[in-house]
Amino acid sequence: MRKHFITDMDECQKLWESLIRPRWISDLWEFRLCFHRHFNCKPCFLVLEDRKGLAGMLPLSYIPDGEMFVFFPGETWKGKTWIERTPYYLRDQEFLPDLLFSCPERTYLRYMEIPEQSIFPDPEVDEIGYVLYPSDLDFDLSLYRQRFSNKKFKSIIRTIKALTGDDGTFHSNRLEDFEALVDLSLQNFGTDSYLDDYRFRESVRDMMYFFDRINCLRMVSIEINGTVTAVDLGAAHKGSYTLFLGGTHQGFPGIAKVMNMHHVEFAFNQGLRKIDFLCGDFHWKKLWHLDPEPLYKHVSPALTSREGTDYEVAQNSPDFVSRDQTYA
Numbered sequence: 001m002r003k004h005f006i007t008d009m010d011e012c013q014k015l016w017e018s019l020i021r022p023r024w025i026s027d028l029w030e031f032r033l034c035f036h037r038h039f040n041c042k043p044c045f046l047v048l049e050d051r052k053g054l055a056g057m058l059p060l061s062y063i064p065d066g067e068m069f070v071f072f073p074g075e076t077w078k079g080k081t082w083i084e085r086t087p088y089y090l091r092d093q094e095f096l097p098d099l100l101f102s103c104p105e106r107t108y109l110r111y112m113e114i115p116e117q118s119i120f121p122d123p124e125v126d127e128i129g130y131v132l133y134p135s136d137l138d139f140d141l142s143l144y145r146q147r148f149s150n151k152k153f154k155s156i157i158r159t160i161k162a163l164t165g166d167d168g169t170f171h172s173n174r175l176e177d178f179e180a181l182v183d184l185s186l187q188n189f190g191t192d193s194y195l196d197d198y199r200f201r202e203s204v205r206d207m208m209y210f211f212d213r214i215n216c217l218r219m220v221s222i223e224i225n226g227t228v229t230a231v232d233l234g235a236a237h238k239g240s241y242t243l244f245l246g247g248t249h250q251g252f253p254g255i256a257k258v259m260n261m262h263h264v265e266f267a268f269n270q271g272l273r274k275i276d277f278l279c280g281d282f283h284w285k286k287l288w289h290l291d292p293e294p295l296y297k298h299v300s301p302a303l304t305s306r307e308g309t310d311y312e313v314a315q316n317s318p319d320f321v322s323r324d325q326t327y328a
Contacts, residue, residue: 041074126297135273184247
């Protein structure tokens with residue numbers, strides 16, 4: 001088994017588009033570019049080959065500030081990447097251990113999907129993703145409501161009616177509400193908001209425009225008496241509905257319940273097979289009886305020598321190859 005790196009951006013794109021079969025909207029190359037443009041980390045795609053040809057590919061980026069390798073495109077916030085379920089290529093599941101153990105020193109891979117049939121030993125859980133499968137409930141909302149106690153569900157409905165009533169208006173894909181999303185997020189979380197980082201903020205803005213351009217955007221806002229009280233940014237793509245970011249007004253307690261129910265009803269009514277609320281062990285996700293799905297991580301140990309960064313060490317290694325020609 002031989003390994004090398006592909007660092008030319010055009011070559012990395014060819015590898016991604018020829019090997020990755022998109023399942024989620026975040027698997028699209030242009031989605032990744034929304035973040036690469038602003039974080040500008042060096043792509044370093046790890047390729048494994050054997051006598052039969054290409055055995056595996058792991059899309060990595062090198063982050064100079066943190067001196068570590070992460071999943072492409074390297075959109076870190078407080079030292080951790082954000083995009084979930086990054087795909088990788090294996091000719092056969094048996095190559096997963098080879099691929100992961102071939103990672104450079106100081107590799108930190110998050111939010112990985114590892115198939116049940118994988119022979120990778122004892123994968124380490126990173127965080128829990130929270131999803132809902134309307135398809136498993138025959139797209140019948142009444143079956144989903146049975147997950148709640150009658151008292152709890154009636155309480156949710158009362159909150160929704162009290163907040164929306166005659167004064168609440170839903171807006172769909174009103175792009176100017178992106179600024180309200182930013183303001184609401186910053187008001188709630190301050191410097192702990194992803195959007196406090198201008199690189200992340202502009203990446204998400206590009207992501208919104210990309211979704212809008214391919215007719216997948218689901219940006220929902222609620223306006224009550226002229227005040228934007230909540231904004232959620234998501235996308236519906238190939239039967240999957242992903243909610244990426246949101247913001248709520250502190251002066252309207254319970255407004256998040258309005259948004260949650262709106263998303264659930266939309267997915268059921270549109271026949272979308274999956275709703276992905278992403279990771280984050282927030283209490284409300286359990287209260288809404290979402291389905292937990294573990295995502296995994298892989299961390300390579302740090303270098304014992306500090307004679308150079310991992311990228312510099314890799315460049316001087318006989319295993320390191322930066323190709324400019326078309327990869328076949």
